[in-house]
Amino acid sequence: DAGVTQSPTHLIKTRGQQVTLRCSPKSGHDTVSWYQQALGQGPQFIFQYYEEEERQRGNFPDRFSGHQFPNYSSELNVNALLLGDSALYLCASSLWGDPATNEKLFFGSGTQLSVL
Amino acid sequence: KNQVEQSPQSLIILEGKNCTLQCNYTVSPFSNLRWYKQDTGRGPVSLTIMTFSENTKSNGRYTATLDADTKQSSLHITASQLSDSASYICVVTLSGGSYIPTFGRGTSLIVHP
Numbered sequence: 001d002a003g004v005t006q007s008p009t010h011l012i013k014t015r016g017q018q019v020t021l022r023c024s025p026k027s028g029h030d031t032v033s034w035y036q037q038a039l040g041q042g043p044q045f046i047f048q049y050y051e052e053e054e055r056q057r058g059n060f061p062d063r064f065s066g067h068q069f070p071n072y073s074s075e076l077n078v079n080a081l082l083l084g085d086s087a088l089y090l091c092a093s094s095l096w097g098d099p100a101t102n103e104k105l106f107f108g109s110g111t112q113l114s115v116l
Numbered sequence: 117k118n119q120v121e122q123s124p125q126s127l128i129i130l131e132g133k134n135c136t137l138q139c140n141y142t143v144s145p146f147s148n149l150r151w152y153k154q155d156t157g158r159g160p161v162s163l164t165i166m167t168f169s170e171n172t173k174s175n176g177r178y179t180a181t182l183d184a185d186t187k188q189s190s191l192h193i194t195a196s197q198l199s200d201s202a203s204y205i206c207v208v209t210l211s212g213g214s215y216i217p218t219f220g221r222g223t224s225l226i227v228h229p
Contacts, residue, residue, distance in 0.1 A: 004159070035219075042120075042205055042219030043160070056216055090159050105217075107159030 002027060004093050004108035012114045013081050019113060021076040025093030026106045031055075032074040033105070034066060035090040043090055049074050050096045078113075086115045119143045120208050120220040128226045133196055137223045139189040139206030147211035151180050151191045154203045154222065163191070163204075193225075201227045 005024045013019050025032050031050045035043035045058035049068035068074045072093075078085055089112075092105040123138045141149070148167050152160035164173040164180040166189075173180050177194045193200055203222040210216065 040221070042207075042221045044219070045216050058216060088157075092159075105162065107161070109158050112157070 004106050006091050006108035006111050010112045014116050015081055017081050018079045021089050021111045023091030024073045029093035029095055030072050031094045031096045033092045034076045037088040081115045083115050088112050120206055120218050122206050122220040122223050126224040129196055131227050131229050135193050137191045137204050141187050141208045143208040143218050145211045147209045149182055149189050150207045152205045160205055196227045198227050
């Protein structure tokens with residue numbers, strides 16, 4: 001049973017470029033959330049997708065956008081990259097429903113993005 | 117101000133010793149509190165989850181406690197092992213339909229032989 005998989009594992013971009021990160025959820029899960037984790041910080045919630053729609057969004061600019069596909073996989077797109085976008089980007093999958101009954105979020109290993 | 121504060125920021129202990137990590141939160145209304153272990157360069161892995169009505173939860177050598185009145189939680193690690201070296205993150209989730217978990221910055225634990 002494959003867990004959450006993310007690609008690529010590492011990525012180097014320059015300022016102003018655009019990037020697309022990919023995530024496949026754990027088998028049986030239908031909800032994908034994306035997080036940004038700067039060095040030495042806890043993860044910050046970017047947004048959550050369910051049924052191919054953005055359901056919740058954290059405090060991130062609209063340079064950050066996403067998509068969910070019918071097979072529940074998801075993409076995170078970041079436009080006009082800034083140096084401050086350098087971080088570990090984590091994807092987590094779960095089953096849609098009341099957070100109180102949502103036992104666990106399953107995280108991928110992340111994509112390390114470096115913006116030069 | 118971060119709504120989930122963890123202490124200490126970092127901790128070094130010897131293998132075999134016990135330790136306790138702290139988490140104070142101001143997030144309200146509260147749904148659940150989770151502790152995660154995150155190895156360097158990897159995604160977090162869930163250790164425990166507690167609702168407001170629970171005050172303790174164990175997972176092997178890890179025991180989490182929760183005091184919903186004082187809004188404090190602790191994670192106690194017994195008989196530490198070298199593999200316990202990691203960042204331990206406290207996560208609080210709101211109730212009421214808005215699913216935006218709030219993460220603490222984590223406590224970096226180093227276990228020396």
